[in-house]
Amino acid sequence: MLRRFPERMKPTDASNPDYFHKVVDCQWACPAHTDVPEYIRLIAQGRFSDAYMENRQSNVFPGILGRVCDRPCEPACRRGRVEDKPVAICRLKRVAADHRDDISDRLPTAPSQKNGKKLALIGAGSASLTVANDLAPLGYEITIFEALDTTGGLMRTNIPRFRLPPNVLDEEIGYILDMDVDLKLNHPIDSLKTLLDAGEYDAVFVGTGAPRGKNLEIPGRYDSENIHIGIEWLESVAFEHVDAIGENVLIIGVGNTAMDCCRSALRLGAKNVKVMARKPRGYFKASDWELEDAEEENVDIVVNHSPKAFVIEDGKLTGMRFEVMEYRIDDNGRIDRGTVVDEVTLPCDDVILAIGQDNAFPWIERDIGIEFNDWDCPVVDETTMMCSRDGVFFGGDAAFGPKNIIWAVAHGHEAAISIHKYCQGEDLNDRLPRGVNLATQKMGMHEWSYSNDYNPAARRLMPHVDLRERFKNIDIEVELGFTVEQTVAEVERCLNCDIQTVFTAKLCIECDACIDICPTACLTITHNGEEADLRTRLSAPAENLEQDLYVSAELPQTGRVMVKDEDLCVHCSLCAERCPTGAWDMQKSTVLLPYAADEAEAAKDRSGSSAA
Amino acid sequence: MSYIAKPKVAHPSLKRNKLGLTTRDYEGAVSTLCAGCGHDSVTAAIVQAVYELDIEPHRLAKMSGIGCSSKTPAYFASESHGFNSVHGRMPSVTTGANMANRDLTYIGVSGDGDSLSIGVGQFLHAIRRNLNMCYMIENNGVYGLTKGQFSASADVGSKPKKGQPNQQEPIDPVSVALSLGATYIARGFSGDKAQLVPLIKGALKHGGFALVDVISPCVTFNDHEGSTKSYAHTRQFYHHVVDMDYVPPAAEIRAAYEEGSAMPVELHDGSRIVLRKIDGDYDPTSRAAAFKYLRQRFNEGEIITGLLYIDEERDEMHDLMGNVDRPLSELSLDTLHPGAAGLGKVLGRYK
Numbered sequence: 024m025l026r027r028f029p030e031r032m033k034p035t036d037a038s039n040p041d042y043f044h045k046v047v048d049c050q051w052a053c054p055a056h057t058d059v060p061e062y063i064r065l066i067a068q069g070r071f072s073d074a075y076m077e078n079r080q081s082n083v084f085p086g087i088l089g090r091v092c093d094r095p096c097e098p099a100c101r102r103g104r105v106e107d108k109p110v111a112i113c114r115l116k117r118v119a120a121d122h123r124d125d126i127s128d129r130l131p132t133a134p135s136q137k138n139g140k141k142l143a144l145i146g147a148g149s150a151s152l153t154v155a156n157d158l159a160p161l162g163y164e165i166t167i168f169e170a171l172d173t174t175g176g177l178m179r180t181n182i183p184r185f186r187l188p189p190n191v192l193d194e195e196i197g198y199i200l201d202m203d204v205d206l207k208l209n210h211p212i213d214s215l216k217t218l219l220d221a222g223e224y225d226a227v228f229v230g231t232g233a234p235r236g237k238n239l240e241i242p243g244r245y246d247s248e249n250i251h252i253g254i255e256w257l258e259s260v261a262f263e264h265v266d267a268i269g270e271n272v273l274i275i276g277v278g279n280t281a282m283d284c285c286r287s288a289l290r291l292g293a294k295n296v297k298v299m300a301r302k303p304r305g306y307f308k309a310s311d312w313e314l315e316d317a318e319e320e321n322v323d324i325v326v327n328h329s330p331k332a333f334v335i336e337d338g339k340l341t342g343m344r345f346e347v348m349e350y351r352i353d354d355n356g357r358i359d360r361g362t363v364v365d366e367v368t369l370p371c372d373d374v375i376l377a378i379g380q381d382n383a384f385p386w387i388e389r390d391i392g393i394e395f396n397d398w399d400c401p402v403v404d405e406t407t408m409m410c411s412r413d414g415v416f417f418g419g420d421a422a423f424g425p426k427n428i429i430w431a432v433a434h435g436h437e438a439a440i441s442i443h444k445y446c447q448g449e450d451l452n453d454r455l456p457r458g459v460n461l462a463t464q465k466m467g468m469h470e471w472s473y474s475n476d477y478n479p480a481a482r483r484l485m486p487h488v489d490l491r492e493r494f495k496n497i498d499i500e501v502e503l504g505f506t507v508e509q510t511v512a513e514v515e516r517c518l519n520c521d522i523q524t525v526f527t528a529k530l531c532i533e534c535d536a537c538i539d540i541c542p543t544a545c546l547t548i549t550h551n552g553e554e555a556d557l558r559t560r561l562s563a564p565a566e567n568l569e570q571d572l573y574v575s576a577e578l579p580q581t582g583r584v585m586v587k588d589e590d591l592c593v594h595c596s597l598c599a600e601r602c603p604t605g606a607w608d609m610q611k612s613t614v615l616l617p618y619a620a621d622e623a624e625a626a627k628d629r630s631g632s633s634a635a
Numbered sequence: 636m637s638y639i640a641k642p643k644v645a646h647p648s649l650k651r652n653k654l655g656l657t658t659r660d661y662e663g664a665v666s667t668l669c670a671g672c673g674h675d676s677v678t679a680a681i682v683q684a685v686y687e688l689d690i691e692p693h694r695l696a697k698m699s700g701i702g703c704s705s706k707t708p709a710y711f712a713s714e715s716h717g718f719n720s721v722h723g724r725m726p727s728v729t730t731g732a733n734m735a736n737r738d739l740t741y742i743g744v745s746g747d748g749d750s751l752s753i754g755v756g757q758f759l760h761a762i763r764r765n766l767n768m769c770y771m772i773e774n775n776g777v778y779g780l781t782k783g784q785f786s787a788s789a790d791v792g793s794k795p796k797k798g799q800p801n802q803q804e805p806i807d808p809v810s811v812a813l814s815l816g817a818t819y820i821a822r823g824f825s826g827d828k829a830q831l832v833p834l835i836k837g838a839l840k841h842g843g844f845a846l847v848d849v850i851s852p853c854v855t856f857n858d859h860e861g862s863t864k865s866y867a868h869t870r871q872f873y874h875h876v877v878d879m880d881y882v883p884p885a886a887e888i889r890a891a892y893e894e895g896s897a898m899p900v901e902l903h904d905g906s907r908i909v910l911r912k913i914d915g916d917y918d919p920t921s922r923a924a925a926f927k928y929l930r931q932r933f934n935e936g937e938i939i940t941g942l943l944y945i946d947e948e949r950d951e952m953h954d955l956m957g958n959v960d961r962p963l964s965e966l967s968l969d970t971l972h973p974g975a976a977g978l979g980k981v982l983g984r985y986k
Contacts, residue, residue, distance in 0.1 A: 104647075105644055105647075106644065469637055469638040469639075470638070475639065476639040476642070477642030477643075477644050479642075479643065479644065532671065532854075532858070532866045532867070533826055533866065533870075534671045534672075534673065534676065534825075534826060534852070534854060534866060535675075535676045535679070535825070535826060535828065536670055536671045536672070536675055536676070538679075539675055539676055539678070539679035540637075540641060540675075542641050542642045542643075542644055542645060542659075543644065543645060543646045544645075544646040544649070563646045563648060563649070564648070566648075580866065580867055580870045581870060591646055591647075593642060593644055595639065595642055597637060597639070597641060600637045600638075600670060601637065601670045601671065601675070602670060602671065603669065603670045603671025603672075603854045603855075603858075604671070
């Protein structure tokens with residue numbers, strides 16, 4: 024029986040670069056859009072240096088991020104929807120970094136002939152370093168001003184050495200500084216006005232992070248020296264200004280900084296460390312894997328305790344009072360403000376406050392044309408990264424508040440494009456669009472250029488240094504990195520989501536072969552309709568609204584349409600193998616992301632063609 | 636064919652039948668037929684049908700002869716019984732199996748070569764016996780395994796890939812079955828599972844010989860212009876005459892039917908088939924009328940599909956022979972074997 028629908032879905036426009044990009048869930052979720060499946064395939068082939076360079080192109084710090092990235096890619100990973108656990112993407116990134124050969128001759132270099140434009144980058148963290156990485160090879164003369172006596176910003180001061188060894192930082196930061204970048208350490212900028220008025224620089228980039236740890240204004244806060252602000256304390260530990268702590272330590276807050284604080288405290292002599300959470304589990308800010316690592320070290324995570332006062336006896340911190348909370352959680356998982364049901368005092372020698380960070384710009388005058396918002400943060404354009412004063416750019420935590428390293432890198436790339444266009448007198452908003460390249464992966468009758476068979480292996484677990492060994496020294500890196508066997512197994516878990524199923528409607532004879540073979544019931548031939556209706560009429564209902572339907576043009580024999588629900592496709596290629604006419608083909612989509620160098624190249628092409 | 640097997644991973648919200656099985660549990664080995672073969676769609680339809688009927692895999696027997704079609708029992712219900720017999724001899728082997736164990740559900744998968752050429756005698760006599768089985772013919776008009784010569788079901792004027800058009804009259808299994816008194820006669824198309832799956836379900840539940848003739852295009856040797864068994868030709872000329880729904884025992888008839896067009900038929904086990912007449916003049920319970928209608932439309936080049944004839948009254952083989960209700964395979968040797976004295980007594984009757 025033919026049903027008629029007033030609304031029909033239009034055929035999917037697969038030439039829109041975002042369509043297939045979205046199918047590559049990990050790459051789409053990554054702020055820097057690292058081509059994850061591509062580098063995992065390179066690792067699978069043992070091409071670690073190539074995998075490292077593929078990473079470096081987009082995320083600049085593969086060795087660092089392979090250890091401490093916030094991994095927005097992993098919760099997005101399709102494998103997590105098809106079965107339980109996502110691919111261990113971050114761990115594989117570290118494999119590429121750990122096993123690469125000397126790649127120094129493959130790095131971009133700065134030309135000896137400069138382009139006459141001078142840039143000041145304030146702060147030597149991930150955002151500024153990314154800007155330098157993108158612009159030094161174009162001939163910009165770059166000066167980085169850093170207040171501390173070392174590089175890396177929060178990556179070095181706030182992430183403990185047992186998670187991120189200093190030599191990893193030095194090596195990857197060194198690659199950038201070696202591009203003729205002038206680094207001025209111990210050189211805080213106290214006045215942006217002075218710097219701008221001197222007129223020495225064509226553009227200024229602010230990558231100073233979110234350097235102020237939030238305080239907790241409750242009774243007793245200023246009556247003891249043993250109450251510390253988390254990020255300041257971590258910095259003192261990093262610089263070895265602090266090398267001991269009391270036996271009983273309470274950490275207030277349950278974000279990733281709290282995890283670093285509790286684990287650092289254990290290495291400085293604490294015996295009994297409690298992380299005090301105001302809310303129940305499931306409402307913590309810390310990443311699951313950081314929680315797991317802390318709990319493995321016997322850190323006690325205490326839920327539903329809200330800080331009330333510090334207990335000071337004879338001028339000495341002896342404990343802390345908490346209100347014990349009870350919460351109601353509704354069916355949608357929303358939690359109420361809670362009610363106090365009890366009050367307790369926990370003994371302690373030290374307290375570390377890890378309840379968040381704020382931006383702080385005491386060194387930016389408020390009368391130099393830089394607009395600040397209600398939260399006392401500069402107003403920054405999300406595309407161009409420029410503030411309301413021309414020629415001043417922001418990135419990383421300094422731009423929109425605390426995020427993470429991979430966001431800082433993404434900001435750095437965008438800011439570099441803007442700085443380049445600004446210095447060359449081009450329109451900042453007229454940016455090169457993203458592109459997509461599609462290439463068939465067919466090698467023979469049933470042969471594809473990638474490992475298409477679904478491997479049911481479970482996610483590999485990161486091996487750790489023995490619990491007795493690891494506390495001997497704060498320098499001992501806890502995670503050992505994947506073994507060869509683990510790497511070989513884990514790479515095969517990747518579903519190659521960038522090898523796309525591309526459909527050509529006019530070739531289809533509607534034999535149903537693809538529908539019959541699809542293991543995850545992604546495909547349907549049916550009468551067209553509006554999306555909400557179509558989603559209910561497929562081989563399996565398409566309930567994940569975040570995932571698109573791939574809708575074909577009308578099929579030649581019946582006028583119906585082929586519909587693919589992208590949600591659970593495992594990219595096994597069987598639809599294409601069973602297709603007698605080649606209507607389905609497996610094609611690798613490469614997302615083309617423009618960087619500053621591409622803008623420079625495009626400008627060269629424009630002037631070349633206008634001259635001709 | 637494909638080099639990799641269909642991955643075991645499945646859609647997480649796949650539905651389970653009364654036995655707790657999913658359609659994936661009724662699959663078999665990966666097909667080695669050509670990509671796009673109609674037979675693979677028929678296989679998928681059989682998987683769907685046995686899943687929906689909650690058939691326990693070990694209570695299903697898959698029977699076949701030789702040919703592309705006859706390979707397909709390897710591609711579904713891998714936990715079931717199977718017998719891949721000599722070319723064209725599937726009906727005899729099924730007769731024997733059914734004689735020994737009448738409690739299993741028998742599905743024979745054959746082709747136009749296996750059933751209409753080498754095995755045509757076997758096919759005819761299985762119909763006459765009213766053997767209780769679902770007999771599928773995957774009908775593509777050519778011998779695929781031997782590179783595409785015309786089979787006995789090729790239409791007059793149908794063009795081969797190379798060479799002269801066919802000039803011999805085709806054997807139409809549906810007309811043959813009608814003339815011999817088959818009790819369930821259906822025709823479907825591999826490219827129309829919505830119609831095909833209920834036809835197979837009805838055939839599996841019918842108490843007697845059930846023929847399902849399926850136009851199943853040979854994508855390699857008979858899917859070109861000028862072929863009368865191609866996907867495009869079949870889609871252009873096929874007509875649903877009587878569609879049907881299978882309603883399990885004790886279930887309510889839920890779907891709304893237009894008055895006059897719906898006709899419920901009760902099967903031996905209390906389940907029902909609701910016939911939906913697309914062409915109001917057609918009577919699927921009259922052999923003479925059905926035969927006349929089919930020949931008329933056949934001469935006009937139309938491919939008539941649906942449940943074309945049904946007769947639930949006629950006795951099946953075991954009833955005709957007066958056999959015991961219990962499967963012979965379950966009877967003890969003492970019961971089955973008369974012994975020397977008993978045998979002598981029986982023989983004595985004929986002296």
